Amino acid sequence: xxxxxxxxxTASVSSISIISESQTQNPKLNEIPxxxxxxxxxxxxxxxxxxxxxxxxxSMLCCVMLFPRLHALILYTESNSSSSPIAxxxxxxxxxxxxWDSSVSFTEYTCCMEVDxxxxxxxxxxxxxxxxxxxxxxxxxxxxxxxxAMHNHTLYSAEGxxxxxxxxxxxxxxxxxxxxxxxxxxxxxxAGRNAPEDTQYFIFWQYSKEEDVQECPHYIRDSxxxxxxxxxxxxxxxxxxxxxLVNGSSNESEIQFYDEYIDLYEIExxxxxxxxTVNCSEDPAECIVRWKRPQLSHLKGNRDRCFAYQIxxxxxxxxxxxxxxxxxxxxxxxxxxxQIRAKGYNCLISENWGEWSEPIEFGMDGDHE
Numbered sequence: 452x453x454x455x456x457x458x459x460x461t462a463s464v465s466s467i468s469i470i471s472e473s474q475t476q477n478p479k480l481n482e483i484p485x486x487x488x489x490x491x492x493x494x495x496x497x498x499x500x501x502x503x504x505x506x507x508x509x510s511m512l513c514c515v516m517l518f519p520r521l522h523a524l525i526l527y528t529e530s531n532s533s534s535s536p537i538a539x540x541x542x543x544x545x546x547x548x549x550x551w552d553s554s555v556s557f558t559e560y561t562c563c564m565e566v567d568x569x570x571x572x573x574x575x576x577x578x579x580x581x582x583x584x585x586x587x588x589x590x591x592x593x594x595x596x597x598x599x600a601m602h603n604h605t606l607y608s609a610e611g612x613x614x615x616x617x618x619x620x621x622x623x624x625x626x627x628x629x630x631x632x633x634x635x636x637x638x639x640x641x642a643g644r645n646a647p648e649d650t651q652y653f654i655f656w657q658y659s660k661e662e663d664v665q666e667c668p669h670y671i672r673d674s675x676x677x678x679x680x681x682x683x684x685x686x687x688x689x690x691x692x693x694x695x696l697v698n699g700s701s702n703e704s705e706i707q708f709y710d711e712y713i714d715l716y717e718i719e720x721x722x723x724x725x726x727x728t729v730n731c732s733e734d735p736a737e738c739i740v741r742w743k744r745p746q747l748s749h750l751k752g753n754r755d756r757c758f759a760y761q762i763x764x765x766x767x768x769x770x771x772x773x774x775x776x777x778x779x780x781x782x783x784x785x786x787x788x789x790q791i792r793a794k795g796y797n798c799l800i801s802e803n804w805g806e807w808s809e810p811i812e813f814g815m816d817g818d819h820e
Contacts, residue, residue, distance in 0.1 A: 526612040537598055537609040544613065545696060546660045547582040549596055551609065557600035564588070565595040581660050584692050589710045591615055591622065617707035620645030623652055623697045626709060630719040633748040636683040638667075640697060640709075647703035652678045657694040664696060689715035690749050690799050716795075721745045721805025724760065724774070724791045729813040731781055738778040738787075738813060745793050745805060757798035763807070764789045786814040 536555040542548070549562055562580035563572040566588040573580065580598070588594070590613055599608035623640035630636045638654060655664040667681035692714050699706035724742040731738040744758050760771040764778055764787060778787075790807045794800075 524614045535607045540611045549580045560600045563597045591710050617705040622707035622709040628718050634686045636686045639680040647701045650699050650701040652699045654681050655696045716799045719801045723806050723808035736781045738781050740776045758793045759796045760793050762791050
């Protein structure tokens with residue numbers, strides 16, 4: 452039996468087919484419509500003579516909606532052959548919401564997703580399973596979804612293999628995001644090496660799988676007009692993990708999508724340390740440098756223990772665990788320049804080095820040391 456499914460969220464779109472293993476070579480699969488707007492129920496096709504007409508209807512319903520496309524195919528199997536009461540798996544790939552039918556009233560189900568030989572499983576008590584952002588994994592390279600339940604000492608199951616479609620090398624490359632100044636986020640990417648010239652990319656993000664994804668509010672374009680970046684002006688809570696989806700459209704070929712989960716605090720570019728002071732003496736010949744930790748928007752209270760520092764004096768970098776540093780062998784006849792930067796340590800703070808402070812001069816007038 453062949454079943455077709457068109458599914459989407461408000462902002463991103465999916466085109467999914469769930470087929471039996473014996474039908475994977477059926478040339479009619481090439482006629483599955485590439486995209487659709489709203490999620491619709493499965494359409495079952497039990498007679499070959501009705502296939503062409505049904506495909507035409509699906510195409511007409513889906514193709515009147517014009518927006519970014521996300522292509523995928525699901526290979527549907529049953530471990531207990533046709534005897535399994537668990538059937539009709541349906542997947543919303545953006546929400547990672549899995550639903551199914553069952554002819555037996557099981558008291559509980561176990562649903563799992565497998566990505567790169569890593570399993571995520573949860574127990575549910577109805578025929579719906581949603582994998583949260585905190586536990587989900589990207590599926591742009593494919594995934595296996597499985598549902599199983601026990602009845603009368605027999606384990607029944609059904610599974611669907613999620614297979615992204617599109618020409619290799621068409622999804623975005625070098626995707627990265629950085630948060631500046633507490634709430635401004637900039638995401639950048641490069642066009643896929645094999646992407647047609649008319650490819651246009653669209654980026655969406657999502658705080659929770661229960662929410663609809665939101666599209667980029669401010670795209671940045673290159674000279675031909677292709678989206679190459681997005682700026683987000685008001686990132687409210689960088690303690691959250693966020694789902695990013697970049698898909699694309701082209702008149703020449705299907706475009707592979709790219710997705711990623713990012714802990715926002717990990718991509719924050721820390722501001723420089725504050726209130727840097729330098730006090731020097733001749734006997735002993737040393738300078739004591741003191742400062743305060745960078746300002747944070749998402750963590751309150753005393754967070755001094757959450758930082759490590761790096762101080763640069765005379766182009767020599769020294770890592771410092773506290774908010775003070777003693778610069779020895781100070782030459783009173785020389786002028787020095789220092790800068791300090793910080794990174795997180797054992798807290799929900801980025802462990803990448805932040806921005807350098809403005810250069811600070813100290814010492815007597817004269818040649819720089």
